[in-house]
Each structure stands twice: as structure tokens, then as C-alpha cells.
Amino acid sequence: MDRKQEAPSREGVAQLFDRIAPTYDLLNRLLSFRRDVAWRRRLVGRISAAQPLAHLDLATGTADVLIAARRGRPGIVRSVGVDLSEQMLAHGRLKVERLGLAQAIELQQGDATALTFSDASFDLATTAFGIRNVMDTPAALGEMLRVLKPDGQALILEFSLPRQRVVRGVYLFFFRHILPRLGGLVSGDRQAYGYLNQTVETYPYGAAFSRLLEDAGFVDVTCTPLTFGIASLYSGRKPC
16 A cells, blocks of 8 residues: 655755766666666657757756767757756766767756756757756746747656556555665665655656646646656647
């Protein structure tokens, strides 16, 4: 049976990700059984066909979404990633340099709720598994809308909770008992992976998150559950 979780504070989230940055990519692959790679491919597959594209990725972490988009979506002419955690960005910079993408992908420290970009600067705004970590979700969505050009596209990938009872039970057991232990063992920071579990269980998903997008001003909002609803891919568009 589900038990009610309290939403954790987002204070200190940048320092939390600084601590786990060295093992973040490894644990993402391990704890998701590499489904995170497939989910990002689904996001890239939903990118609009319009060319050329200026792409902004928020809570970019180690730049996985920007890398996947550069590989899978011809026509992207500008790729910018923003994250609060400087250590996550440092690991991302090493990765993009190793892949020969250092000249194509720009990574900078910044707050998703107070972006420094001008209005209507990007054709595409994305975030994967990061929107639930911001201090103010409506503010972050409002900033995404502001920096998008008219008819620009937003794609958001985030964890959700499966609706099927058995799958949900197995999923919650894994998130509550296995993930903190395994994440703590590999990263040396069990508290961080306990926080990640709590944010997933308490964050709006499905129709509730779609309403947040609509309230922010996005239109044509859709929600696509992935892998039995373990994750969801949201899409929205800035009105013309």
C-alpha cells in the first residue's frame, strides 16, 4: 500500500548534485537499467521538424539531452545547457570535449527560475529529470515560455508513478528501499538518493503536471507515459 510522503525542501539542491556528480551518469544507467537512454531518445524523437533550431536545456546536468539531440536531430545550430550545479557542469564539459562536441555545446551555471537570456531566444526548450528539483516550478515553466520564440516547443521528461497496482508496488519498493542503498553504496551519499526518491513520490505528474504547463501559458499540451508510467514525456508549444 502507498504511504504518504512529505515533499522535501529544494534548499541546497545544487550542493547535493555537486556531491554526487562523479557517479551520476553511472548510477543513472544502473538504476534505470539504461531506460534513461531510451527515454531521452523518445524526447529527441519528438523534436519538431522545423529547421534550424536553437536549443536550450534546463537542469542539464552532464549534458545528456544536448548530446542526444545533437546526435539524433540534424539542424540544431545552437545548443545551450544551464544548471545550478557547477560540478555536474564540469563533468558535462569533460564529456562533450571527449565526444568532440565542445565547440557545439555551451554549458553555463544558472537558475532555471531566473534565466539571463532575452525573450524569444530559442526554438526548443527541454529538461529531463530536473524540473522536480527547481525551487519554483511555475517560475521555471514561465521562464521556458519567455525564452521560447512564438510557436517554440517545450519537451519535459520526468519520473512519474505507474497506475497499474502491481507495477506501482514494485516500483515504490525499489525507489524506497533499493535505490537509496545502491545509490549510497556507489556514490557514498545515501541521503542524496533518499531525497531523489521523495521528490519522485511527491511531485505532480500526468494530468496535474499538464495543468501546470497550461497555467504557465503553453498550448497543445500532451503527456505520454513511458515504460508502464515510470516516466512521462510532456510536450507543449508557445502560442504564436
